[in-house]
Amino acid sequence: MSSERTASLGVDIGGTKVLGLALSASGAVLGRVRQPTPQVSDAAQGRPVGTSVAEVAAAVIGELAESVGVDPRTCSIGVGVPGIVDRTGTLVFAPNLQGAIGADLAALIARPFERAPVAIDNDANCAALAEVHLGAARGVDHALLITLGTGIGGAAIVNGAVLRGANGFAGEFGHMMVNPDGPPCPCGSRGCFERYASGAGLRHLAAQAIAAGTLDPQFASAPELLISSATNGDAAALAVVDQFCWWLARGIANLCAIFDPELVLLGGGVIDGKAVVLEPTRAYLATEIEGGARRRPPRIEATVFGSDAGAIGAAILGERQR
Amino acid sequence: MSSERTASLGVDIGGTKVLGLALSASGAVLGRVRQPTPQVSDAAQGRPVGTSVAEVAAAVIGELAESVGVDPRTCSIGVGVPGIVDRTGTLVFAPNLQGAIGADLAALIARPFERAPVAIDNDANCAALAEVHLGAARGVDHALLITLGTGIGGAAIVNGAVLRGANGFAGEFGHMMVNPDGPPCPCGSRGCFERYASGAGLRHLAAQAIAAGTLDPQFASAPELLISSATNGDAAALAVVDQFCWWLARGIANLCAIFDPELVLLGGGVIDGKAVVLEPTRAYLATEIEGGARRRPPRIEATVFGSDAGAIGAAILGERQR
Numbered sequence: 001m002s003s004e005r006t007a008s009l010g011v012d013i014g015g016t017k018v019l020g021l022a023l024s025a026s027g028a029v030l031g032r033v034r035q036p037t038p039q040v041s042d043a044a045q046g047r048p049v050g051t052s053v054a055e056v057a058a059a060v061i062g063e064l065a066e067s068v069g070v071d072p073r074t075c076s077i078g079v080g081v082p083g084i085v086d087r088t089g090t091l092v093f094a095p096n097l098q099g100a101i102g103a104d105l106a107a108l109i110a111r112p113f114e115r116a117p118v119a120i121d122n123d124a125n126c127a128a129l130a131e132v133h134l135g136a137a138r139g140v141d142h143a144l145l146i147t148l149g150t151g152i153g154g155a156a157i158v159n160g161a162v163l164r165g166a167n168g169f170a171g172e173f174g175h176m177m178v179n180p181d182g183p184p185c186p187c188g189s190r191g192c193f194e195r196y197a198s199g200a201g202l203r204h205l206a207a208q209a210i211a212a213g214t215l216d217p218q219f220a221s222a223p224e225l226l227i228s229s230a231t232n233g234d235a236a237a238l239a240v241v242d243q244f245c246w247w248l249a250r251g252i253a254n255l256c257a258i259f260d261p262e263l264v265l266l267g268g269g270v271i272d273g274k275a276v277v278l279e280p281t282r283a284y285l286a287t288e289i290e291g292g293a294r295r296r297p298p299r300i301e302a303t304v305f306g307s308d309a310g311a312i313g314a315a316i317l318g319e320r321q322r
Numbered sequence: 323m324s325s326e327r328t329a330s331l332g333v334d335i336g337g338t339k340v341l342g343l344a345l346s347a348s349g350a351v352l353g354r355v356r357q358p359t360p361q362v363s364d365a366a367q368g369r370p371v372g373t374s375v376a377e378v379a380a381a382v383i384g385e386l387a388e389s390v391g392v393d394p395r396t397c398s399i400g401v402g403v404p405g406i407v408d409r410t411g412t413l414v415f416a417p418n419l420q421g422a423i424g425a426d427l428a429a430l431i432a433r434p435f436e437r438a439p440v441a442i443d444n445d446a447n448c449a450a451l452a453e454v455h456l457g458a459a460r461g462v463d464h465a466l467l468i469t470l471g472t473g474i475g476g477a478a479i480v481n482g483a484v485l486r487g488a489n490g491f492a493g494e495f496g497h498m499m500v501n502p503d504g505p506p507c508p509c510g511s512r513g514c515f516e517r518y519a520s521g522a523g524l525r526h527l528a529a530q531a532i533a534a535g536t537l538d539p540q541f542a543s544a545p546e547l548l549i550s551s552a553t554n555g556d557a558a559a560l561a562v563v564d565q566f567c568w569w570l571a572r573g574i575a576n577l578c579a580i581f582d583p584e585l586v587l588l589g590g591g592v593i594d595g596k597a598v599v600l601e602p603t604r605a606y607l608a609t610e611i612e613g614g615a616r617r618r619p620p621r622i623e624a625t626v627f628g629s630d631a632g633a634i635g636a637a638i639l640g641e642r643q644r
Contacts, residue, residue: 084613093613101616142488156580158480165582166464166620172579175612177572180501187612189575250499253511257494258478258580260487290497290509291406291415294423298488 010315012080015096020060021311022068031068050103078119078318080126080310089120095186119321124153126313135304142261148268152194196247199270231276249284273302332637334402337418342382343633344390353390372425400441400640402448402632411442417508441643446475448635457626464583470590474516518569521592553598571606595624
């Protein structure tokens with residue numbers, strides 16, 4: 001009898017990088033591989049972006065399996081992508097991975113592994129799976145995950161499970177319109193939640209303050225600098241971060257009227273658990289939530305897994321769909 | 323052996339009327355009773371509105387039981403209310419039944435029936451239950467119910483069940499903010515979805531058109547007249563109804579990004595299945611929904627039970643919680 005080593009392999013395809021993690025049966029991280037995401041401009045060389053992206057994901061899986069000494073064909077494989085994936089594994093809509101739309105990523109990624117089954121889902125759904133199974137949402141029936149990156153990723157946990165909806169498109173909180181006169185959004189609409197409460201949103205609010213002469217132009221292209229200056233007490237930066245927190249709380253208040261969660265998890269590079277965002281957002285939510293005077297708002301907490309959540313959740317997804 | 327007659331009794335407490343329906347085991351309507359809802363002004367006489375409302379509901383139940391020849395103590399009893407009810411049966415928030423907030427309606431209504439258990443929930447949740455079990459949403463896993471009355475009632479059907487959330491407050495779609503510069507809402511916020519896409523919303527849009535001189539002032543206080551004039555081809559009325567439909571579609575598009583339903587049911591007195599609203603709303607949704615070019619929007623249909631849905635669903639709720 002051979003005791004074959006195995007692992008759960010999870011890959012998170014982001015707009016700029018592809019991250020792969022190998023998990024043990026108990027959820028421990030055994031290995032980690034990272035490669036840059038092929039860009040839309042590569043398509044000019046005549047290669048479909050979907051194919052290039054799938055090849056990089058497959059390369060990450062291969063390297064990961066080798067690094068932990070397992071045969072990828074005996075492992076479960078899960079993949080998270082920054083867009084809407086239908087139930088067959090085809091990328092239907094992806095503002096930050098435009099060139100790969102229409103690609104059957106699950107099949108393309110599975111190809112080098114003798115068509116081993118590859119489970120695929122939206123990256124925020126994967127991150128929610130990680131938080132539900134191993135992180136901050138363990139044992140919570142009703143929770144929301146909101147990831148603040150360039151845009152907003154979202155996932156709803158309803159009765160302890162990630163909500164996928166009829167076609168797997170649920171949880172696109174970033175494209176909830178909150179201002180009909182707001183700035184245009186790459187999705188084709190205007191004034192979407194993510195135009196205010198994401199990295200792009202912070203940039204927009206900073207640009208407004210710079211145009212009004214209340215903020216130094218150095219902040220135009222550096223939302224992270226704005227957050228760190230606000231943390232250090234810079235009044236002009238704090239004023240913009242305060243607006244940001246109002247919008248974030250206002251969008252969360254909308255989602256609370258809709259879902260009534262007990263927990264809202266905030267993740268993503270823009271805020272990364274920073275008190276300068278979490279505290280004012282909690283305070284604004286307490287007044288913005290419907291019935292605020294008579295109702296305790298849900299807890300707002302940082303995610304446990306941060307930028308690893310997508311890959312960890314993808315590994316869990318692969319394991320569950322095996 | 324006695325074959326005791328029984329029935330499922332359902333009561334829908336509205337802002338203006340209390341409707342009671344008795345259902346047979348197969349869902350047929352056996353009896354119907356209607357009484358006016360006690361108003362907030364009654365509280366001036368020193369009687370708590372919650373008590374008056376509960377007494378009227380109990381009277382409706384008694385009259386209903388008598389009319390179909392059953393003992394109410396042997397029947398299941400369910401009640402729908404226009405507000406947020408917590409899991410203990412207490413009314414927590416009800417903009418259209420302000421005086422009754424804080425009342426333990428379930429216990430008050432049960433009193434004359436020797437404390438028979440009374441199940442209680444939000445009226446839109448009840449209406450959704452009716453549509454899921456006996457109406458337009460039978461066999462549908464992911465659907466939304468949007469009731470357009472004075473305000474907007476909402477309920478989400480997720481994996482075939484009505485979503486209640488952590489405290490029973492889910493489905494308050496009407497208080498999703500869609501315009502930070504919009505008109506103030508009785509909930510305390512501004513620019514809520516129901517300020518545009520309800521009876522009150524139609525009134526607001528009409529008032530704007532009247533102020534702009536494009537609509538006859540006769541429409542100021544009669545949204546129903548506006549809908550019927552639009553149906554008859556009145557161009558000025560049609561222009562306002564068109565705006566109304568855009569807002570309705572825009573709110574539905576937000577909810578589609580969030581829930582990804584296969585079916586959206588529209589009910590309530592304001593539209594009552596009228597083509598002049600349903601058709602343009604479907605057309606706007608097809609362009610407003612995220613990923614519209616690559617995705618089929620959900621079906622938009624009228625509810626089956628119309629204004630009976632709340633009481634029918636309340637009867638089903640009582641039966642299920644028995």
